[in-house]
Amino acid sequence: MPNERHTLTALVDNEAGVLARVVGLFSGRGYNIESLTVGEVDAAERTSRITIVTSGPPQVIEQIEAQLKRLVPVHAVTNWTFATSGIEREMALARVSGKDRAAAKAEAAKFGARVLDDGGQATVFELTDASAKISSFIEAMRPRGLSDVSRTGVAAISRDPG
Amino acid sequence: MQTEDTKTAAAKRDTVMLTGADMVVRALKDQGVTHIFGYPGGAVLPIYDALFADNGITHVLVRHEQGATHAAEGYARSTGRPGVVLVTSGPGATNAVTGLTDALMDSIPLVVLTGQVATHLIGTDAFQEADTVGITRACTKHNWLVRDVNELSRTLHEAFQIATTGRPGPVVIDIPKDVQFKTGEYFTPEQSRHRTYRPKTEADEAAIARAVEMMASAKRPIFYTGGGLINSGPKASEALRELASLTGFPVTSTLMGLGAFPASSPQWLGMLGMHGTYEANHAMHDCDVMICLGARFDDRVTGRIDKFSPGSKKIHLDIDASQINKVVRVDLGIVADAGNAISAMVKLWKEKGKKADPAALKDWWAQIDRWRAKRSLAYEASDTLIKPQYAIDRLYELTKGREVYITTEVGQHQMWAAQRFKFEEPKHWMTSGGLGTMGYGLPAAVGVQMAHRSALVIDIAGEASVQMTMQEMSTAVQYNLPVKIFILNNEYMGMVRQWQQLLHGGRYSHSYSEALPDFVKLAEAFGCLGLRATKPDELDGKIREMIDSPKPVLFDCRVDPTENCYPMIPSGAAHNDMILSALSTAEVSDEGKMLV
Numbered sequence: 001m002p003n004e005r006h007t008l009t010a011l012v013d014n015e016a017g018v019l020a021r022v023v024g025l026f027s028g029r030g031y032n033i034e035s036l037t038v039g040e041v042d043a044a045e046r047t048s049r050i051t052i053v054t055s056g057p058p059q060v061i062e063q064i065e066a067q068l069k070r071l072v073p074v075h076a077v078t079n080w081t082f083a084t085s086g087i088e089r090e091m092a093l094a095r096v097s098g099k100d101r102a103a104a105k106a107e108a109a110k111f112g113a114r115v116l117d118d119g120g121q122a123t124v125f126e127l128t129d130a131s132a133k134i135s136s137f138i139e140a141m142r143p144r145g146l147s148d149v150s151r152t153g154v155a156a157i158s159r160d161p162g
Numbered sequence: 163m164q165t166e167d168t169k170t171a172a173a174k175r176d177t178v179m180l181t182g183a184d185m186v187v188r189a190l191k192d193q194g195v196t197h198i199f200g201y202p203g204g205a206v207l208p209i210y211d212a213l214f215a216d217n218g219i220t221h222v223l224v225r226h227e228q229g230a231t232h233a234a235e236g237y238a239r240s241t242g243r244p245g246v247v248l249v250t251s252g253p254g255a256t257n258a259v260t261g262l263t264d265a266l267m268d269s270i271p272l273v274v275l276t277g278q279v280a281t282h283l284i285g286t287d288a289f290q291e292a293d294t295v296g297i298t299r300a301c302t303k304h305n306w307l308v309r310d311v312n313e314l315s316r317t318l319h320e321a322f323q324i325a326t327t328g329r330p331g332p333v334v335i336d337i338p339k340d341v342q343f344k345t346g347e348y349f350t351p352e353q354s355r356h357r358t359y360r361p362k363t364e365a366d367e368a369a370i371a372r373a374v375e376m377m378a379s380a381k382r383p384i385f386y387t388g389g390g391l392i393n394s395g396p397k398a399s400e401a402l403r404e405l406a407s408l409t410g411f412p413v414t415s416t417l418m419g420l421g422a423f424p425a426s427s428p429q430w431l432g433m434l435g436m437h438g439t440y441e442a443n444h445a446m447h448d449c450d451v452m453i454c455l456g457a458r459f460d461d462r463v464t465g466r467i468d469k470f471s472p473g474s475k476k477i478h479l480d481i482d483a484s485q486i487n488k489v490v491r492v493d494l495g496i497v498a499d500a501g502n503a504i505s506a507m508v509k510l511w512k513e514k515g516k517k518a519d520p521a522a523l524k525d526w527w528a529q530i531d532r533w534r535a536k537r538s539l540a541y542e543a544s545d546t547l548i549k550p551q552y553a554i555d556r557l558y559e560l561t562k563g564r565e566v567y568i569t570t571e572v573g574q575h576q577m578w579a580a581q582r583f584k585f586e587e588p589k590h591w592m593t594s595g596g597l598g599t600m601g602y603g604l605p606a607a608v609g610v611q612m613a614h615r616s617a618l619v620i621d622i623a624g625e626a627s628v629q630m631t632m633q634e635m636s637t638a639v640q641y642n643l644p645v646k647i648f649i650l651n652n653e654y655m656g657m658v659r660q661w662q663q664l665l666h667g668g669r670y671s672h673s674y675s676e677a678l679p680d681f682v683k684l685a686e687a688f689g690c691l692g693l694r695a696t697k698p699d700e701l702d703g704k705i706r707e708m709i710d711s712p713k714p715v716l717f718d719c720r721v722d723p724t725e726n727c728y729p730m731i732p733s734g735a736a737h738n739d740m741i742l743s744a745l746s747t748a749e750v751s752d753e754g755k756m757l758v
Binding site: 024028062066070072 | 295296299300303304305307324356357358359482483484486487488491
């Protein structure tokens with residue numbers, strides 16, 4: 001069966017070792033992690049949301065969800081690839097170096113990237129968008145003096161409450 | 163840190179102030195713990211001090227921490243209560259890892275308390291420091307490092323809740339030494355409940371109704387039962403017996419499930435899987451409705467997956483949702499406690515007055531009888547050598563009618579015991595199934611005997627396995643535990659030898675048990691009784707002597723060194739592709755050789 005790419009989020013108790021549990025589950029059972037982001041979402045409730053982009057055949061994706069739900073500090077797991085109401089975004093920082101960066105700036109503007117820093121040697125752009133758009137942006141910068149990239153990985157949320 | 167504020171808060175909440183070490187003892191008692199298995203060391207001395215001052219809990223001093231974990235497993239599996247272990251930091255904790263993994267694989271509830279270096283020393287490579295929560299994360303259901311004494315009691319109670327509910331399993335609570343000395347607020351079990359952990363135990367009515375319809379329409383049904391029925395408690399075994407009697411369907415079981423259904427029943431097919439009976443495996447292969455109850459389609463059971471029971475509709479009941487569709491796609495998954503779900507099936511079957519097609523069922527049983535006629539457990543008798551199968555048969559016959567608990571090590575002897583010893587009740591069979599841990603049986607027998615002082619507890623062992631945890635004989639002597647270690651001594655790691663014969667051209671690489679100890683003298687050195695049998699005609703007398711001895715016994719039963727365990731599904735083969743004896747030609751595919 002062909003591999004599918006899925007974005008999962010897990011709402012977890014923000015306790016010591018919870019990220020290690022999630023990451024250990026993936027490495028121990030041989031699942032892929034394409035990206036992983038984590039941050040506290042409710043300080044009073046002490047909960048964090050972990051967003052994981054993974055890939056595998058449908059049966060493996062189903063297992064990943066079931067295995068995540070087994071972890072004691074995991075409250076809920078959502079697969080945004082199946083949900084129609086999901087929004088996914090990623091942020092990238094890209095640095096372009098060289099004397100002439102006009103072409104890079106013009107191209108970056110088309111993607112809607114912001115200039116964060118524009119020193120003598122380099123320009124740093126920020127872009128928040130869908131992961132595919134970010135990848136296109138990075139490819140567009142590559143021949144225009146790209147010297148470094150940092151990507152956050154995906155964060156996902158539902159459009160609708162409840 | 164004890165402030166006026168926490169004291170006031172404690173008084174308001176009706177809690178008491180205790181040291182961390184006293185909390186441990188108090189929490190164990192509040193959880194109904196009567197026995198713990200442990201080994202002291204620097205980082206748990208405050209807890210040992212608290213135990214010294216209190217005689218409400220029996221502490222069993224083992225000789226190695228692995229022994230403590232297996233003893234606790236034997237205790238847990240034979241009583242249905244959690245097994246509790248107390249060990250020190252560093253090597254104490256790392257020695258417990260094998261037992262933790264064993265308990266995780268076989269779903270045994272263990273609560274393991276480990277000492278840790280003081281919080282200010284954590285991360286400094288202090289003496290006997292190990293990252294215990296890091297090391298045990300992958301071999302526990304959950305684990306905790308408790309840095310605040312005010313969190314300790316709630317964590318302990320949560321640990322019992324998590325270990326014993328849902329799919330049971332081992333948990334570790336790592337307690338730094340300074341936390342054991344500090345004073346804090348003690349919460350009772352009622353005041354401590356995990357915020358979100360609520361395993362699903364009740365079955366969906368619609369799923370039960372569908373299962374009953376599928377069962378009623380079956381022409382060639384089979385119940386494939388597993389260790390989940392033992393873990394669920396006596397209700398699950400009772401419900402299974404009633405459901406089997408109502409439906410008239412045949413029953414087989416995994417290694418872990420033996421005893422849930424009585425071996426004396428005419429509906430019993432014997433164990434299934436790699437060394438299961440011909441009739442059980444063929445019935446699995448040819449069935450049209452498979453009802454899997456508390457088992458997990460383990461590779462020892464399924465054989466080759468793409469040829470596993472190709473024509474059947476499958477129902478899978480498991481308390482752990484991640485088991486459904488993990489290995490084998492099923493037509494109906496039911497996530498629930500086995501006792502609840504099977505009782506619901508019984509109730510609905512009766513209410514609806516269901517009955518499976520009697521003519522079809524009659525044909526199915528006729529087919530099963532033809533498979534039974536192969537007598538797949540038969541072996542070639544000898545009057546000069548003790549055949550291992552004969553030894554198990556005699557052991558069974560001579561202990562019949564007593565309250566007998568059997569533990570095993572891992573290998574051929576384990577499979578012969580599983581094939582031939584007849585279990586009528588759950589919780590009387592303790593074996594390492596998932597992990598296959600050599601050295602499990604002796605300490606497990608210690609744990610079982612601790613809980614059942616007057617029962618006959620026998621470890622059916624191999625001479626290689628038993629040497630891995632042999633030192634626990636000393637524990638048995640110290641606590642007057644008359645465990646019987648019945649060694650089928652074939653001077654080989656028998657299962658390794660068998661695979662080398664069948665798969666590796668008879669090159670017996672390092673599988674001969676060289677330089678064996680004299681087990682009779684060894685027994686005497688420990689203060690046990692040592693017995694040896696070398697001829698079939700002396701076996702009965704020696705077994706009786708073993709049973710009658712009030713002491714722990716090491717029984718060196720010298721058996722045929724080249725006997726193989728049959729029947730066998732070779733690696734990579736299907737259920738209907740069994741080897742019945744040495745005379746059959748064993749063809750193992752290259753793919754099969756890759757498998758273990």
